[in-house]
Amino acid sequence: MKHLMAGELVRFRNLALAFALVHLIVLRISVSIYPLFEQDAAKTSLGILSYALLGLLFGLYQMSTYRRPNLWAWLIHRPLPMAKIFLALSMAAALLALAVVVLPIFLMTVYTDLLSGQWVDGRHYLMAPFLFGLVMAFYSLGCFIAAGTNRLAVLVGALPIFFLTRAAVGQWIFVPLLVVLLWLGYLAFAAFGAELGGPLRSRWARLAAVLPIGYALLFVLSFGIVLVRSTYIIVKEHGPLGFSTFAWNDYWEAGTLPHVEYLGADEALAHGLRLGDSERSQALLPQLALSDVFELPGPRFSRFPRRHQPFFVDQRHELIDLEKEIRWTFSHDQMLFYGNGMRSGKPVGRMGLDGTVEGVGGKAPRPFHDVPFVVANRFLVSPRQIRELDLDRTTSDLRFELPKDEVFTTPFVEHRSLVVAKSQTTLYLFDPRDLELGTGLMQPQMTVALPDVARNISRILIAEMVDSYLVSFVVGSQSSRGYHGAFQRTVELPIGGSGEPADAGAQVVAEAPLAQGFPAWYRHRKFLLSPVLQHLHDLVWTAIGPHRDTRVTWNDIVAKPVPAAIFVGTLLIALLSAFGAAWLAHRRHLEGRDRRFWILLALFLGVPGLVAFAFLARRNERQEAAQVESSSRAMTLGLLPQQESWTL
Amino acid sequence: MSKTIRSEYTEHAIETEALTKCYGRKLALRNLGLRVTRGGVHALVGSNGAGKSTLFRILLGMLGPSHGHSRVLGVDSTELDPDTRGRIGLVTEEHTLPGWMSVRSLMALQRDMYRRWCRGTFDEVLGHFNVLPEQKVKQLSRGERAGVSLALALAQRPELLILDEPTLGLDVVAKQAVLESLLFAGERDDCTIVYCSHQMDEIERLADHLMILEAGELVCRSSPEELWRRVSCWTLAGFAEAVAFNAIPGLLSWRTVDDREEVVVLDQDDSFGQCLRGLGAADVHRRPIGFDRAVNAYLSRNHTSPSQPRN
Numbered sequence: 034m035k036h037l038m039a040g041e042l043v044r045f046r047n048l049a050l051a052f053a054l055v056h057l058i059v060l061r062i063s064v065s066i067y068p069l070f071e072q073d074a075a076k077t078s079l080g081i082l083s084y085a086l087l088g089l090l091f092g093l094y095q096m097s098t099y100r101r102p103n104l105w106a107w108l109i110h111r112p113l114p115m116a117k118i119f120l121a122l123s124m125a126a127a128l129l130a131l132a133v134v135v136l137p138i139f140l141m142t143v144y145t146d147l148l149s150g151q152w153v154d155g156r157h158y159l160m161a162p163f164l165f166g167l168v169m170a171f172y173s174l175g176c177f178i179a180a181g182t183n184r185l186a187v188l189v190g191a192l193p194i195f196f197l198t199r200a201a202v203g204q205w206i207f208v209p210l211l212v213v214l215l216w217l218g219y220l221a222f223a224a225f226g227a228e229l230g231g232p233l234r235s236r237w238a239r240l241a242a243v244l245p246i247g248y249a250l251l252f253v254l255s256f257g258i259v260l261v262r263s264t265y266i267i268v269k270e271h272g273p274l275g276f277s278t279f280a281w282n283d284y285w286e287a288g289t290l291p292h293v294e295y296l297g298a299d300e301a302l303a304h305g306l307r308l309g310d311s312e313r314s315q316a317l318l319p320q321l322a323l324s325d326v327f328e329l330p331g332p333r334f335s336r337f338p339r340r341h342q343p344f345f346v347d348q349r350h351e352l353i354d355l356e357k358e359i360r361w362t363f364s365h366d367q368m369l370f371y372g373n374g375m376r377s378g379k380p381v382g383r384m385g386l387d388g389t390v391e392g393v394g395g396k397a398p399r400p401f402h403d404v405p406f407v408v409a410n411r412f413l414v415s416p417r418q419i420r421e422l423d424l425d426r427t428t429s430d431l432r433f434e435l436p437k438d439e440v441f442t443t444p445f446v447e448h449r450s451l452v453v454a455k456s457q458t459t460l461y462l463f464d465p466r467d468l469e470l471g472t473g474l475m476q477p478q479m480t481v482a483l484p485d486v487a488r489n490i491s492r493i494l495i496a497e498m499v500d501s502y503l504v505s506f507v508v509g510s511q512s513s514r515g516y517h518g519a520f521q522r523t524v525e526l527p528i529g530g531s532g533e534p535a536d537a538g539a540q541v542v543a544e545a546p547l548a549q550g551f552p553a554w555y556r557h558r559k560f561l562l563s564p565v566l567q568h569l570h571d572l573v574w575t576a577i578g579p580h581r582d583t584r585v586t587w588n589d590i591v592a593k594p595v596p597a598a599i600f601v602g603t604l605l606i607a608l609l610s611a612f613g614a615a616w617l618a619h620r621r622h623l624e625g626r627d628r629r630f631w632i633l634l635a636l637f638l639g640v641p642g643l644v645a646f647a648f649l650a651r652r653n654e655r656q657e658a659a660q661v662e663s664s665s666r667a668m669t670l671g672l673l674p675q676q677e678s679w680t681l
Numbered sequence: 682m683s684k685t686i687r688s689e690y691t692e693h694a695i696e697t698e699a700l701t702k703c704y705g706r707k708l709a710l711r712n713l714g715l716r717v718t719r720g721g722v723h724a725l726v727g728s729n730g731a732g733k734s735t736l737f738r739i740l741l742g743m744l745g746p747s748h749g750h751s752r753v754l755g756v757d758s759t760e761l762d763p764d765t766r767g768r769i770g771l772v773t774e775e776h777t778l779p780g781w782m783s784v785r786s787l788m789a790l791q792r793d794m795y796r797r798w799c800r801g802t803f804d805e806v807l808g809h810f811n812v813l814p815e816q817k818v819k820q821l822s823r824g825e826r827a828g829v830s831l832a833l834a835l836a837q838r839p840e841l842l843i844l845d846e847p848t849l850g851l852d853v854v855a856k857q858a859v860l861e862s863l864l865f866a867g868e869r870d871d872c873t874i875v876y877c878s879h880q881m882d883e884i885e886r887l888a889d890h891l892m893i894l895e896a897g898e899l900v901c902r903s904s905p906e907e908l909w910r911r912v913s914c915w916t917l918a919g920f921a922e923a924v925a926f927n928a929i930p931g932l933l934s935w936r937t938v939d940d941r942e943e944v945v946v947l948d949q950d951d952s953f954g955q956c957l958r959g960l961g962a963a964d965v966h967r968r969p970i971g972f973d974r975a976v977n978a979y980l981s982r983n984h985t986s987p988s989q990p991r992n
Contacts, residue, residue: 036790044781102738103777110741112767112794227742227761 034113034121041095041125049129057137064145070157071351071362081167084134088168089190091126092175092221100179105229119225123172123218130168135161150378152364152371156343159206163343166210173217177242180224181233185648189242191249192216206343216241232651236630243634243645250641251566255559262555289550290509290519294491299326302494305505305523309543313525317542320498327448329455329493337416337440338404341365350406354424368400388422388429414444419454421472430472433461442487450497457487462495462502462526479526481539484508489517502526509547515557516589519547557599563639564603603639610643611636617646691755694719694841694873695740699749702735702897709735711897712749717875717890719840722863724888724905725877728980732897733877737845741771754841767795770839770872774846776826780819784812784829788836795837803836805865809858824855831862842874848883856883863887881973885909893979901979905972911948912975916941917957918964928960934978945970945978 063069072080099108109118138161146153178186192213223238233239267279285292293301303321306314338350342365350363352370359381361370370384383391385398403415413420417435422428435441435456443455445468452463454477461477468475483490485508492507504526509519522544549556559567571590614635618628631650635642695717702710710732717723727733738744740753742761751758756765778787784807792798807814810828812821821829827847834842844863848856860883863874878884884891885905893901901908912933919942929935931947942962946953954965970978 036786036793040779040782040786040790043786044779101777102743103773103775104779106738106741106743106771106773107777107779109743110766110769110771111791112763112796114763228745229743231745 034117037113037118037121038125038128041122042128045125045129049133052133053137056133057140060137060141061144064141064149068151068360068362069141069145070153070160081164084164084168085171087134088130088171089175091129091168092172092177093179094175095122095126096176096179100229102229109227115225115227116222119222123169123176123221126172127165127169130165130172134168135165138164150373150380152362152367152373152380154341154364154366156341156365159204159343163206163210166207166214170210170214170217173214173221176221177217177224180221181230183649185246185645186224186242188246188249188253189217189220190245191252192245236626239630239649240634243638243642243649246645246649247563247634247638247641248566248570250644251559251563251570254562254640254644258555258558285550286548288548290491290507290512290547291550293507293521293547298328298494299324299496301492301507302326302496302503302505302523305494305507305521306503306543308521308545309523311542313540314523314543317498317503317525321496321503324496324498324503325449326494326496327451329443329446329453329460329495338406340368340404342404350404352407352422352424353410357424363401363404365404368402368404369398384427386420386429388424388427390427408444412445414441416440419444431474432468433463433475433477448495451495451502453495455483455487455493458483460493460504479528479539481524481526484520484522485517498525500528502528503542507547511589512549513551513556515560515595516593518594519549521545521547553596553599554602557595557603560595560599561603561606561639563641564607565637565639566641607636607639610639613643614646617643617650621650623650691752692719693717693752695751695753695875697736697740697749697751700736700739700746700751701748702732702739702744703747708897710739710746713894713897713899715892715899717873717892719873720871721889722874722876722887723890723892724884725875725892725894726879726881726884726976726980727894730896731894733894734845735897736894737843737877740843741769767837768840770834770837770842772827772830772834772842772844772847774849776823776830776847778818778826778830780817783815783817784821785814787818787829787833788814791833791837797838799836799838802838803832806832806835806862809862810855824851824858827851827855827859828862831859835862839872842872844874844876844878846878847876848878848880856880860887881976884976885972891976893976895980908979909970909972909975912945912970912978913949913953914943914945914968914970914974914978915953915957916943916964916966916968917962918942920961920963924960930956934981943968945974947979 060069099105109115111118113121139158142153142157142161145151145157174190177189178184220238220241223233223235223241226234233242266284267275270284271279281291281295285295293304296304299321303318306318306321309315352361353359353375354361354372358375359372360375361372361384363369364371367383372381372384372390373379374381383398385391386401387399389396389398391398401413401415403417405413405415405420408414411422412432413422413429417437417440418431419433419441420429421432423430433445433454439456439458441454442457443453445463446453447465447468450465452465452468454461454463460481460483462479462481463475464478479502481504484506489511490506490508491510492505494503494505494507496503496505502525503523505521505523507521509517511517512519523542525540525542527538527540554561568590572587611632614632615628618631623631627650631642631646635646638645693716695715697713697715700710700713700715701708713732713736715736725733725736735744739746740751740758742758745759753761754765754768756762761769782790788803792800807828810825810832812825812828816825818826818829831847834844848859851859863876864887874887876884876887888905891901891903891905891908892899903911916938929944929946930953931949933945933947935942935944937943941964944957949956951967954967957965
């Protein structure tokens with residue numbers, strides 16, 4: 034086994050050496066341009082994707098080269114168990130990954146830590162082993178795809194993508210990674226049989242392959258439905274050449290959710306007022322024409338950085354002091370900002386919660402309670418607090434604190450005469466003069482409770498009227514997936530209600546449900562295709578999904594309103610899938626357990642299960658051979674003259 | 682045939698029973714019943730697409746049969762254990778070896794795996810081909826690769842050696858070296874060699890037993906001498922009248938050479954001349970026939986084209 038492994042190492046040694054060198058150089062250049070571990074989420078994701086691609090391509094290449102029957106025979110026809118041969122290839126790949134990926138990253142981490150003067154947290158040292166696991170997981174995927182003959186196997190790739198989006202903390206990042214690695218490793222090993230490209234013999238392996246394939250198919254089929262329906266609408270409305278001129282915002286019927294979502298901010302607020310039949314709402318309409326309407330923009334701070342979170346940190350926690358030319362980087366280990374000269378890179382001190390810099394004024398910096406992120410190089414936002422930082426005075430003042438059980442979903446957003454912040458339950462409106470002139474704790478001028486869970490709110494529109502503010506909530510962003518309802522509520526807030534509890538003085542002037550605009554079957558299409566897979570997706574996403582604001586909760590799933598007709602349709606589709614599977618099983622001469630396995634799978638997984646069956650299950654060659662032989666004999670006997678035996 | 686992975690000494694190195702393999706609607710092997718006794722060189726002959734490579738791949742467990750069973754050295758080929766694999770040597774037609782490895786590292790790789798590895802055999806066989814141990818496989822010519830491939834297979838001292846057209850594309854010198862190596866191994870070790878080739882001179886020289894595979898079926902099983910003895914060639918000036926094709930007993934092939942008709946027949950003695958004359962043939966003579974012509978006639982017997990021989 035060791036020689037086989039050594040052979041693989043010899044095979045790729047030059048390539049690996051070149052790659053490792055290039056990798057090291059790229060990392061070194063990156064470090065000199067910008068701190069390696071402070072890249073934003075987009076760049077980190079791109080980097081991680083590159084490593085994943087590297088692993089995938091290597092697995093594909095290594096296994097594909099052995100696909101030539103004679104070389105395959107050379108590889109496997111030896112007195113070694115298949116497991117050891119597979120292990121030899123995988124171990125060689127692992128050693129190469131260590132040399133090409135892990136070693137350069139580790140060297141660069143150590144270099145940054147010891148020689149660059151930049152602060153390196155313990156979490157940064159997790160990057161090298163994490164990427165090693167990632168590369169090996171995708172390597173296994175590549176092996177699985179290359180060892181099999183079915184191109185649908187590529188859909189197993191849905192599995193790691195699903196798990197790796199998790200923003201796990203500290204050593205816990207290895208749990209989902211390990212699950213994926215073991216899953217894909219098992220599949221690759223199961224596909225690595227003496228019979229190259231042969232079917233997966235173990236039912237567990239088949240199940241392990243079909244589940245992620247079915248899961249990916251659910252989205253592929255769902256997207257196909259969206260594509261077909263959109264194309265149908267465009268062609269029906271504008272003809273076959275109407276793709277470039279079709280405007281969706283003109284398509285939706287007035288009063289539907291998509292219609293309101295497509296409207297401009299002032300039109301959408303006016304729409305909200307028109308929904309009410311009260312005198313006040315009608316009286317406000319003319320005023321609205323003269324008002325300035327603004328929409329509370331994103332980004333939605335749905336995911337705060339968590340302590341020891343190594344990757345996918347959505348928000349920067351880096352401060353730039355341009356005057357003193359200092360870059361302040363937050364350390365998760367110390368819960369303090371570490372300063373480095375922007376030119377020299379040399380450390381200049383640590384900064385604490387109250388803005389105190391180490392060594393200045395003889396005070397020791399106080400560590401932060403939560404990992405903050407920086408907004409506008411001025412505010413430090415943590416889940417419940419917003420602090421304003423003055424780098425000249427080296428102070429940090431608490432400007433606003435949310436009540437317990439509330440977490441910011443939007444920190445300060447300034448718009449002319451208004452400063453707005455939002456928690457997951459309440460909207461806070463402040464006087465901008467308080468923010469600009471004061472330094473102490475700010476009190477909201479007005480508050481209003483959100484009409485629904487924050488994740489279901491599609492738009493928040495705010496207009497300053499003569500003696501009040503109008504706030505219109507367009508609710509229903511999750512209703513297109515079948516969760517929660519859709520409605521528009523417009524609230525009037527009289528000016529001068531500062532310090533009042535939420536909703537004090539707030540008056541609902543108009544509220545009405547919004548029609549969905551999409552037919553029920555379209556909204557529930559994933560449920561119709563496969564209720565099991567859809568709920569499995571929702572459940573797992575609820576547990577480990579990245580965006581707290583967009584994912585559903587267990588309560589949402591339980592309370593999800595599904596029309597009776599959809600239930601009946603789903604049941605019918607599941608039964609039809611099972612019948613389809615039975616018919617296919619008959620056509621392919623599958624017997625006994627094989628037949629039952631696929632029929633049950635189609636029944637439980639619905640249409641994706643049936644499609645996976647159609648692509649993955651092989652014909653029963655034993656039966657087929659008998660059939661071919663009998664027909665061939667019949668032809669020989671019936672149509673051709675009988676030959677005498679030539680056997681000696 | 683009961684399935685077992687337990688290796689036991691059997692009289693036959695290879696046994697197949699009702700072995701069938703189909704690729705979609707195409708039957709590659711059809712109810713093949715084959716028994717290869719231990720010892721000696723067994724030649725497997727067949728035209729392209731006859732199912733030889735499919736048979737080898739099934740025997741080595743690299744392809745599942747559609748129907749039937751096969752056993753190699755007493756072990757079901759779908760369940761070949763590492764020990765049994767170690768007792769089977771294999772040389773393929775392309776001599777595909779990992780190009781990135783040197784001959785020495787290939788030897789080291791194989792040496793540690795095979796208990797009966799014989800360095801002397803390896804060096805001796807390699808000596809026929811002027812290959813240096815430090816040479817990379819990708820630097821070797823086809824003939825040299827064939828030598829390395831054969832040396833590796835023979836040095837394992839296998840109980841069963843499967844050779845799938847090992848001399849294909851080799852020059853005369855390399856071919857000679859391969860044959861000498863095989864003869865050397867066959868004489869010294871108690872090794873069963875299954876030799877597949879289209880080169881009849883090689884088969885005539887090497888083989889103790891001959892099997893002819895056609896369209897997935899075993900159609901002939903004998904010794905090369907026996908086949909050669911039972912096939913005879915006759916020339917004649919022509920027939921007085923048109924003769925039905927199946928009126929000629931044991932006809933294997935019919936062709937025209939230098940304005941004379943030549944028929945090759947099976948199991949006909951000297952009285953066959955009278956038979957031909959009785960059918961209106963003139964100037965009938967028996968001619969000697971070579972082994973390659975005999976096998977070729979046998980292989981092409983179903984392809985004898987004219988339904989009515991010319992006059």
